[in-house]
Amino acid sequence: MSASTNTEPMLSADGKPLKQSLARALRRQKIRALLLIAPLLAFIFIAFILPIISMLFRSVENDIVATTLPQTVAALQTWDSSTGELPDEPVYAAFASDIQKAAKAKIHTKVGLRLNYEQSGIASLFKKTARKAKKWDMEADGPFKEKLIDIHKGWSNVETWQTLKVHSSNYTSGYFLNAIDMHKTASGPEFQPENKQILLTLFGRTLIMSLAIMGSCLLLGYPVAWLLANLPMRHANLLMILVLLPFWTSLLVRTSAWKVMLQQQGVINDVLVNLGLVADSARLVMINNETGTIVAMTHILLPFMILPMYSVMQTIPPSYLRAAKSLGATNTTAFWRVYFPQSVPGIGAGSILVFILAIGYYITPEIVGGTKGVFISNRIAYHILRSLNWGLAAALGTILLVAVLILYWAYDKMVGIDNVKLGG
């Protein structure tokens, strides 16, 4: 105790205060550790984090309108879009000059495609207008209001100009609004007409079905993991191979195999019909719907549930259960009060893994999901590969990423991420 009241600092062998040299030694160790993992960190940053950030950035980026049609955007500033009246000649003249420049540089169609996401018909409106506008003399050929309206009646539609004005800023919330079934209008964000609302439904379906898949993986996986952990080594190894075997088979092969099993003329239906359990005319529909997706994905994700649970259960000494029983607990009590609580970290790890994998799944729902069993990822893929609306795809992806992070955070608050164990 007297040392703590002593004002003289403790010195190390080289005469410096002990605290200082200890801190320095620790710092050096930390730097060395950091240097050792620096290549990995740099790799992850360049090859993983940066591309994700740049992809996410597309969900708000919208400079194409302002860079392609700068004069129009400036002229539209003074136009009040809420009056329902067409803009005046200066706006039309500015547009005529912009579209002529854009047509000569062959960039007019890009901005047409961009605005067509918001209002159908703008793509061809721009194409048609640019073809004619290329030949105009900007000095002599005015006024352009009648000329443009002559080319296409779209230019006498106030909505066209409203769309142009609403989507002229360099950064936009439009893609995010689209991603939640809303759209930007001259009078603020509004819900899409009901017959176009699809994305919120898909988000909800993705969450619910991922939870269902997680639940069925847990129900099927827990007994298997328990067996794996408690059987004698010889049998456990065989069982482990059976768990891992599908893991080593191609994902597409496994998914297609489920098609053969589940379809109406498939193995399961044939067996049921032959046994007389199901009438030939009332064969079960088990594929191209939610059932198909849940069955196939449960099978595919099962190893991700079993392996973390197994590695946790292996560390639970069997003597605990025996001790509980020797103290008078029934089998059920011993399991629920002694064994189960100790296996919770494994359940947590397996569930998080399966849920997060399921929520972003794409290929299996695409093959067996029909129209009722597809996920939001299928829609993201559609917008990346087919409609080429990368901004919307990026917004959907961002929402999905944030949703997963929020769920992870909530899970941490409720269960505690320290309680999750992926291995011994």
Next chain:
Amino acid sequence: MKSTKTILTGAALSLVAGSAFAGSHMASEMTIVSWGGAYSKSQLNAYHDPYSEMTGVTILNDDSSSTAVAKLRAMNEAGNITWDVVDVEAAPAMQLCDEGLAMVIDPDTMLAAAPDGTPASEDFGDMLVSECFIPQIVYSTTFGYRTDLVGDTAPTSVCDVFDTAAYPGKRSLFSVPINTMEWALLCDGVAKADIYDTLETEEGQDRALAKLDTIKDDVIWVSSGSDTPQLLADGEVIMGATYNGRLFSLIEEQKQPVAMIWDGQVMDLDGWIIPAGLSPERQARALDYIMFATDTQRLADQAKWISYGPARASSAPLVGKHADLGIDMGPHMPTAPENLSRAFLMNYDFWADYRDDLDAKFQAWLAK
């Protein structure tokens, strides 16, 4: 020092040798993107092999056509275009052209004239739907049915697909609005000429979906051209829509009890584009290949291996028999006169404008 010199000389020599080998400043290797499967095989037989034999060029195949537009856009943004010639349908070709990702083609200087001297622009005629697109074949999306599962009277009209009373059982359709909504309106009594005008209006769209509502529970919605043939072969559906070449292969090559309903077939084009921004050597090579592969004889040759019609008028009389089966291929072409008379022409401009809108509505309707 000496070794460096040797290496440098070696490199210079091989460069010289390389360009001499490739002819006048053309690349000696090219990557051709196509659809894979029987279709790529027909191109290999009709175009790639003869071209390689003639010029010594190595042709690498990449089966990425179904995602070509997205990948080309990504390559363009990355500034590294690895493809030389890309096989795409007409609509994606128009989009690539609009985005400036495909090279503009002058048919009369860059494509071969017909044997009788007709310039390419006339020989291809209406098929030149975009200034970047080099048409190759005409294909169609049409219906096939199981002859043993449809009862005594075989379906003859596309509207039999909507007749669940006469033809009970599942049918398969593509889960996209393109073609599906046109067929629905056609069978709801809209005249062929008025279909796209009707589809432009809210009422017309609702009308098409209401017609589809009547068969919604009897449809298996598919996403790829290989799904329907498989479903037909398994007896999962009694009729279904897919590309006519897939049905030909199912009927004639695999001998399945399936027949075709040509009625209401929707014709579409497939052809080549050359990506914009290739180096001069690679562009010259790509153009040289295109000149060869789209001449009259070569286009007619492709029909020996697959039942798609050549896009040149002058190729039609040259279409002969199937290379392995010995069947006369003429009647199996979507462009054969008796098939053509019942065809329906797709409106590309309409779909370029309305695809995003109608797709959202269609998917929302499917999810209901």
